[in-house]
Amino acid sequence: MKKTIIYFTVLFSLLTTAALSQTKTTTKPAAKPAATAKGDALTNKSIIDLHKAGLGDEIILTKIAQSKCAFDLSTDGLIDLKSKGVSADVIKAMMNKSESGTGNSAINTATIKEPVKSNSSGKTGSPSPELMNHVYVYDKSNQSAKPLEKSVAGIRTKQGMFGGSAMLQVDGAKSAVQIAPAETISFVINTGGATLPELTLYKLKSVKNKREVASMKVNSFSGVKTGEDVISLNISKLSEGIFEVTPAKKLEKGEYFFTGKPAAGANSMDAYTFGIE
Numbered sequence: 287m288k289k290t291i292i293y294f295t296v297l298f299s300l301l302t303t304a305a306l307s308q309t310k311t312t313t314k315p316a317a318k319p320a321a322t323a324k325g326d327a328l329t330n331k332s333i334i335d336l337h338k339a340g341l342g343d344e345i346i347l348t349k350i351a352q353s354k355c356a357f358d359l360s361t362d363g364l365i366d367l368k369s370k371g372v373s374a375d376v377i378k379a380m381m382n383k384s385e386s387g388t389g390n391s392a393i394n395t396a397t398i399k400e401p402v403k404s405n406s407s408g409k410t411g412s413p414s415p416e417l418m419n420h421v422y423v424y425d426k427s428n429q430s431a432k433p434l435e436k437s438v439a440g441i442r443t444k445q446g447m448f449g450g451s452a453m454l455q456v457d458g459a460k461s462a463v464q465i466a467p468a469e470t471i472s473f474v475i476n477t478g479g480a481t482l483p484e485l486t487l488y489k490l491k492s493v494k495n496k497r498e499v500a501s502m503k504v505n506s507f508s509g510v511k512t513g514e515d516v517i518s519l520n521i522s523k524l525s526e527g528i529f530e531v532t533p534a535k536k537l538e539k540g541e542y543f544f545t546g547k548p549a550a551g552a553n554s555m556d557a558y559t560f561g562i563e
Contacts, residue, residue, distance in 0.1 A: 327356040330363055333380065334370045343462065344432070347379050355383050373435050373462035412524035415476040419483065421544045421558040423465055424474040424530060431474050435463045439545060439557035444500075454488065454545065454557070455498040461541060461559035471562075472532045473544075479527040484547040487517040487533060489540055497541050497559070517542075537562050 328350060336346050357363070357380045367377055413431040415422045422431035437456045444451050465471060475482065490497040499515045518534035531544075543559040 327354040329356055330358050330367060333372055337372050343373055343376055346376050350379050350383055371458060371462055412528050413474055415474060418476055418478045422474050424472040434558040434560045435461050437557045437559050438554050440554050441548060451500040452502040453498050454501050455496050456557055456559060457496055459492045459495050461561045463560040464563050465560055467562050469536055471537055472530055475529050477527045482521060482529045485544055487519055487542060487544050489515045489517060489542055
């Protein structure tokens with residue numbers, strides 16, 4: 287009888303201990319997950335700082351694609367970005383990023399170096415710029431093409447005592463596209479199969495946060511003068527609708543733009559700007 291009592295006492299003790307142990311296990315609060323690190327989001331100021339630091343559009347576009355972003359794309363925000371010299375391609379990528387809402391922005395592929403293209407014989411082919419009639423700087427070493435900054439050149443006249451001049455002028459003292467100096471710098475344009483339109487390359491002067499050039503001067507004594515700041519171009523056809531444009535002389539440090547032929551009576555025209563560092 288005594289053994290039976292001892293047996294049940296020990297058994298009861300073991301069952302109670304097990305029950306208490308199970309209760310503690312099931313009621314133990316779950317461990318809080320470790321906090322995840324959150325990177326700082328890119329803002330308008332971040333983009334402006336990157337631009338002021340001299341980083342090219344390709345680097346800034348890649349940074350936008352790989353980062354969380356909190357851009358101010360209000361009218362005032364866009365105007366401020368443009369006034370600080372941020373290129374239209376970067377601003378467009380910022381807008382695409384915000385529209386996607388996923389953190390995976392579709393970068394404008396026209397601003398990224400295009401892969402080397404090969405024809406059926408395995409030889410490297412010519413680049414195929416995506417934007418029609420847009421001037422690109424052309425790197426022959428890897429068949430890549432990067433677009434110049436597209437701006438609007440205002441057309442105005444200046445009158446003097448003995449004549450006047452027709453001026454082309456774009457905003458900003460410096461283009462967002464800066465090219466390293468070289469003996470020969472080539473450009474490429476895709477006309478979509480059409481013939482190459484009239485194209486003129488000007489060297490510009492910076493005046494009060496603007497870049498300008500006199501496209502034509504008229505003097506009462508000497509008559510009409512053109513071409514003082516015009517740089518001659520050599521043009522060759524790379525493939526159907528693809529033309530290579532090469533300045534006939536080395537481009538010195540400074541600011542430049544390409545323009546076409548203005549329409550009759552127009553007060554502005556497209557200009558494709560760049561600078562030589």
